[in-house]
Amino acid sequence: MSRVAYVNGRYVPHSEARVHIDDRGYQFADGVYEVVAIVGQRFVDEAPHLDRLERSLKELRMTMPMSRRSLELVLRELVRRNRVRNGIVYMQMSRAVAPRDHPFPKLAKTQVVAWARNSKPAPASVAEDGVKAITMPDIRWGRCDIKSTALLPNVLAKQLAREAGAYEAWLVDEDGNVTEGSSSNAWIVTSKGELVTRSTDEAILAGVTRRTVHELAKEEGLRLVERKFSLAEAKGAREAFVTSASSPVVPVTQIDEQVIGNGKPGSTTLKLRERYLRYMVEAGVA
Ligand SMILES: Cc1ncc(COP(=O)(O)O)c(C=O)c1O
Structure with a gap:
């Protein structure tokens, strides 16, 4: 066809x-x-x-x-x-x-x-093993809230990720805080069990998946905080994951050389993934 x-x-x-x-x-x-x-x-x-x-x-x-x-x-x-x-x-x-x-x-x-x-569904290994993210300075412009086609820094970041055998590149601002992935929003679950994603500002795209996952997390009774988090905090997190329309809740089990948690997708991440996949099936409009 x-x-x-x-x-x-x-x-x-x-x-x-x-x-x-x-x-x-x-x-x-x-x-x-x-x-x-x-x-x-x-x-x-x-x-x-x-x-x-x-x-x-x-x-x-x-x-x-x-x-x-x-x-x-x-x-x-x-x-x-x-x-x-x-x-x-x-x-x-x-x-x-x-x-x-x-x-x-x-x-x-x-x-x-x-x-x-x-498009083909993600391989089972994505949920079973998680993926790796590498990190690099966020060199993008000051209006990343606009979904503009000017994606050259994102393209270069994703290319470096691929060359490093990683799924995503997490971008880090001048203060050492993670902004987002090259084509996804970044999330962590802290050692205290808080679900954290950066609050929306002009440094990140307000992901639609981010918003939905936020709602689902609330329904699940999870403790959710929107705030900046540093790369150091991410590396010490219990869990990490990314969200986007085409990568719905993908567990991140390694950031640079640092293994996250026990190196396996965490229970909160998997719960949200399962919940979001169900939402995708149920909530679509014809
Ligand atoms: C830079 C960036 N951040 C976040 C996202 C996630 O947005 P959404 O969940 O609306 O797909 C994307 C999606 O393409 C993106 O390119």
Whole structure:
């Protein structure tokens, strides 16, 4: 079956989907994006993802190119045409196609592309053994709360992680605090049993999965604190894990050379993972 993508109002074969060389997304990374997980053909937390998309656009003074309802219909059509059962839908909007010049063009027509694909579930070893994270300085800009396509530091961080045989790179700010992963939010369970994740500010993306896991943790009666935590505290933690739409509650059992806890995914992490996977199945909207 050949894949179908959406480009500015048209459904086209994925292999023929193109943007213009004067697209500012291509030239300046002047754009935003979102990724929504699909489970059993249903969208997981679609509304908060689209809320965040609208917020990212607003922060960059870009306009939504279509009504929200129309966008929802496009996403559904992509899932249908690509026969996605379990996977992701990706959407990206850039400011405009215009002759290259840094200031915004006078007539900026937001460009939209989107696609959807099936993806394989994570191997069982991820939950059984956990994964490794390496750490490095967070060299990103000061507005990481915007889900911008300007991801070069994240790309470099993830590449270094892969080269080190690690799943994720945790980024560390100038004060020695962990901000987040290169494509995920970072969490720890302290030796006192507190579940900790950094409070949302301009240094991190307010993850939708983070928010849902937060709610589920409250339902489970876990003691949850949103605050900064240092790399030293993370290395001394009982448990650690990451969350994102495509990596839902992945246990981290090693940070750099430091084994976390007893080196196995912790009970809180596994409980939250199981709870979140159930939520994904139950809470999706068609
Ligand atoms: C830098 C960064 N932080 C956090 C997240 C997690 O966000 P979400 O849970 O909304 O997928 C992502 C997801 O792509 C990300 O790129």
